[in-house]
Amino acid sequence: MSASQIMAEFDDARLEDPAALARADEVLRRVAGAGARIRIEAEKSAEPIASLEPTKPRAIIAVGTEARLVRAMLEPTCPVPFVAWPRHGLPGWVGPLDLVVVMAPEGGSPDLVATVHEGVRRGCMLLIACPPGSAIAEYAGSRATTLLPTCTGDPLAVAVQMFHALSRLGLGPDVDPQQVADAMDKVAEECSPFVDLAINPAKDLALALADSQPLVWGGSVLAARAGRRVAEALRAASGRPALSADADELLIVLDAASSRDPFEDPFEQVVSDRRPVLLILDDGLGAEAVHVARNRLIAMAEGRDVRVSLISHHDGSEIERYAALLATGWFAAAYLEVGLTADDDFDRR
Known part of the structure; x- marks a missing residue:
């Protein structure tokens, strides 16, 4: 401006x-396309999400983009303690019994890459949404890691897939990405x-x-x-x-x-x-x-x-x-x- x-x-x-x-036009199209981006991300992550089974970690630690949004969604109903961690690294008590949730739709900063690497080193369960070729995906490889591949760079679209995954794990409310996309499409029609x-x-x-x-x-x-x-x-x-x-x-x-x-x-x-x-x-x-x-x-x-x-x-x-x-x-x-x-x-x- x-x-x-x-x-x-x-x-x-x-x-x-x-x-x-x-x-x-570019700005308006970007807002109007929010529903389409949710559908694209849903298709991209459908297979890994379908493979998830209910689990009950000792605690959930959310880091990266929209960690506080994850907290806002999960805290009222989450059956285990939840922490949105805004700083580099992980709390000292985090270990193999805990689930680390990471959203990095644009690939993540060096600090976030180091945090993920720390989670792998400690043997944590990891649920990570990021581009497949990003540094975070490269450092996140472990048998306890579930990778949700992303491609749009849209934090909200990626967050919706993460909520869907967490609901499959039994750790959050039911979320249907298609219904969220429909809600945004309806707004796009009304505000065209x-x-x-x-x-x-x-x-x-x-x-x-x-x-x-x-x-x-x-x-x-x-x-x-x-x-x-x-x-x-x-x-x-x-x-x-x-x-x-x-x-x-x-x-x-x-x-x-x-x-x-x-x-x-x-x-x-x-x-x-x-x-x-x-x-x-x-x-x-x-x-x-x-x-x-x-x-x-x-x-x-x-x-x-x-x-x-x-x-x-x-x-x-x-x-x-x-x-x-x-x-x-x-x-x-x-x-x-x-x-x-x-x-x-x-x-x-």
């Missing part, structure tokens, strides 16, 4: 302009550039966020995880701040928002004056505390004249809802960038 794009005014006409949308702004949820959301500072909140563990990913996409698309945080932290930011001046000139607005917009990611999951926190956020926003926008997906499994929330947010970020980009130098993320 260039400095000129950061300072550009949002033009909603670009969201219906074929030329402007054509400049964003060929769907009019009036009925396109992603274009409508981009319009709501056009001149604002997004405050993103998801109540359930997975919705909160999606919120962080959506905030990252919004920052990359606009070059502006976008905050994803817990309810208590967002309440402080909302409370500090001054009431809107009905006489202010929107054309004289500067970056520091951008008002917050509360973006809620709702997957219909979570305990009563989630509903209480949501009501508090909405009440505070309404009391400060802060707009509230919603991405809501209540159908399907937990991972289907997560994927749908994420896809909608990604489309909105793409349209936000379209609206802020006036020239032919569209920054392809």
Whole structure:
């Protein structure tokens, strides 16, 4: 995102302009192709996953890309202790009774390769998703290793296959990659550039966020995880701040928002004056505390004249809802960038 794009005014006409949308074709196609990438990875890893049998390790240690997403999915139901390990190496107690889960869709860093090598040296069971010709695949060879070959480089598509494998092992909830892909395809249809702004949820959301500072909140563990990913996409698309945080932290930011001046000139607005917009990611999951926190956020926003926008997906499994929330947010970020980009130098993320 260039400095000129950061300072550009949002033009909603670009969201219906074929030329402007054509400049964003690569980004929009990448988001729309998420379901297809899940199917490609499912076909690639079908054989090794089919060979898996239920097992019960002493503990599971997840490392690499999306380790925290694996934790968010498994912790509520996993029958054994689970650790998402963000650092180089493995905890000192890890050994042959433990399962090390590794996702490295792009082949992995030298530190991750060394961590896998350490797991092999200690005799751990390893479940690894990575390209067949990568350094991690080379160092992971052992009788206790199951390799899920990957080819798309898409972290979410690879994570879906890992969840499918873990469900086959009896260590996580049932996950059907085809249903997750269908959920993302449905979002791609609803948010297509060929769907009019009036009925396109992603274009409508981009319009709501056009001149604002997004405050993103998801109540359930997975919705909160999606919120962080959506905030990252919004920052990359606009070059502006976008905050994803817990309810208590967002309440402080909302409370500090001054009431809107009905006489202010929107054309004289500067970056520091951008008002917050509360973006809620709702997957219909979570305990009563989630509903209480949501009501508090909405009440505070309404009391400060802060707009509230919603991405809501209540159908399907937990991972289907997560994927749908994420896809909608990604489309909105793409349209936000379209609206802020006036020239032919569209920054392809």
